[in-house]
Amino acid sequence: MKKRLCLLLGLLLCVLIAACGLAEAALAEDAGNGMVTLVNDSQSLIPVYVDEAAEGAAETLDSAIERFSIGDTVIGLVKDSGVYALFKGNWKNGVMLLISFLLLYLAIVKQFEPLLLMPIAFGMLLTNLPLAGIFDEPVYEILSNPTYHGKNGIPIYNGDLLIGYQYIKQNGGLLYYLYQGVKLGIFPPLIFMGVGAMTDFAPLIANPISLLLGAAAQLGIFLAFIVALILGFTPAEAGAIGIIGGADGPTAIYVTTKLAPGLLGPIAIAAYSYMALVPVIQPPIMRALTKKADRQIVMGQLRQVSKTEKIIFPIVVTVLVSLMLPSAAPLIGMLMLGNLFKESMVADRLSKTAQNELMNIVTIFLGVTVGATAKAETFLQPQTIKIIILGVFAFGGGTAGGVLLGNLLCRLTGGKINPLIGSAGVSAVPMAARVSQKVGQEENPANFLLMHAMGPNVAGVIGSAVAAGVFISMFS
Numbered sequence: 375m376k377k378r379l380c381l382l383l384g385l386l387l388c389v390l391i392a393a394c395g396l397a398e399a400a401l402a403e404d405a406g407n408g409m410v411t412l413v414n415d416s417q418s419l420i421p422v423y424v425d426e427a428a429e430g431a432a433e434t435l436d437s438a439i440e441r442f443s444i445g446d447t448v449i450g451l452v453k454d455s456g457v458y459a460l461f462k463g464n465w466k467n468g469v470m471l472l473i474s475f476l477l478l479y480l481a482i483v484k485q486f487e488p489l490l491l492m493p494i495a496f497g498m499l500l501t502n503l504p505l506a507g508i509f510d511e512p513v514y515e516i517l518s519n520p521t522y523h524g525k526n527g528i529p530i531y532n533g534d535l536l537i538g539y540q541y542i543k544q545n546g547g548l549l550y551y552l553y554q555g556v557k558l559g560i561f562p563p564l565i566f567m568g569v570g571a572m573t574d575f576a577p578l579i580a581n582p583i584s585l586l587l588g589a590a591a592q593l594g595i596f597l598a599f600i601v602a603l604i605l606g607f608t609p610a611e612a613g614a615i616g617i618i619g620g621a622d623g624p625t626a627i628y629v630t631t632k633l634a635p636g637l638l639g640p641i642a643i644a645a646y647s648y649m650a651l652v653p654v655i656q657p658p659i660m661r662a663l664t665k666k667a668d669r670q671i672v673m674g675q676l677r678q679v680s681k682t683e684k685i686i687f688p689i690v691v692t693v694l695v696s697l698m699l700p701s702a703a704p705l706i707g708m709l710m711l712g713n714l715f716k717e718s719m720v721a722d723r724l725s726k727t728a729q730n731e732l733m734n735i736v737t738i739f740l741g742v743t744v745g746a747t748a749k750a751e752t753f754l755q756p757q758t759i760k761i762i763i764l765g766v767f768a769f770g771g772g773t774a775g776g777v778l779l780g781n782l783l784c785r786l787t788g789g790k791i792n793p794l795i796g797s798a799g800v801s802a803v804p805m806a807a808r809v810s811q812k813v814g815q816e817e818n819p820a821n822f823l824l825m826h827a828m829g830p831n832v833a834g835v836i837g838s839a840v841a842a843g844v845f846i847s848m849f850s
Contacts, residue, residue, distance in 0.1 A: 467503070480650070489737060494646060501549065553746065562628035564733075566712070567709065568729055577832070584833045594767070595618075597616075597768065607760075618644055638744060639747040648769045659774055660773070672792075672821050673795075692710040709836075780794065800834050801832075801834035810824070
């Protein structure tokens, strides 16, 4: 029985070796025939000719047995392993794996934005595993044959001249196809729809002056944009980097895919990392720019907002913003559609789906695929360090802008506005509003600023989307 089993395993191994030999021979012949990856420029397409009869030639079992060597097989398995690839020269991938472990630690142990940081970190881990190919693009080839191995090729023309027929030589990795939802600008607006379905705009409607605070908190975006230009980034890249200051991950991703796709990994990781660090970054700035007496101000109760106002608000905002800035329509439109689901109270199932199932699914796909863009060769660059530093600058500038305008409004209203709520103008909902509440209560335990801070907070979401629209319209 053991001899039969060994013989069967030996035959199976021989068949596998023969198959590998066939694949290797086919690849060598393909290379000799001049196969090329499909490019956009039709002038560079090279027609090639394939002998299909030769393609079907197979090595005999006897010759495979004669060539078989256990030592060569073991050596081949070792050389084909990811561990060997790491030590052979892909040390940068090892560094990226360590960075992904750190981000996973922050997400799981420290609970820094775990719903987003965890899939981003795991996407980074997957894409940097040597030879896994999980984020590889598909490889195309141009052949002269209209039919190849039973498949019809797509005709490729240069003007009226038929160049050849396009075939998929190798399919892309799993995350490559999921990433199309990011690349085509689908996932971020869907996230915005979920955010809208979970957002209450009543504090903003009750206190319209909050719009000014939300606008002022976008100061960091434009300051970081200017500094990025000084540091040598292109205007499009500077715009994508500046959006980090809006503290809005989906908006940062959306703008970056439009303006600077090559910087998506560093920008996304910086944006979500700083969102998680809101409770650390903001309080020192808030205290430095306000007086103790102003931080103790107790604001009056907000007026009751009617159902009609809540329903009209998302419709009016969508129309006004989209007419003034059409490039912001996808983000603003989906945000307000989600809010309309919630406030109309006639589409409860749609509202719950947007808030829960759809939001969770898109968050997973968005996080993993964005993390997968952080490949070693693009992430471990000097510009990544610049982006991380500019992200802090943008975030701090946004916080400062909101607080400074809060100080001004405090003076203009005779002390009726606590300037701390200005810091919530960055659109990290609702974390930034909670920080305003926390800092205010530290100065005055009887102070309850949360609902007042939610006004600038949700205004910041609108403000960051508008800023995104401005950059896209200017540089895309």
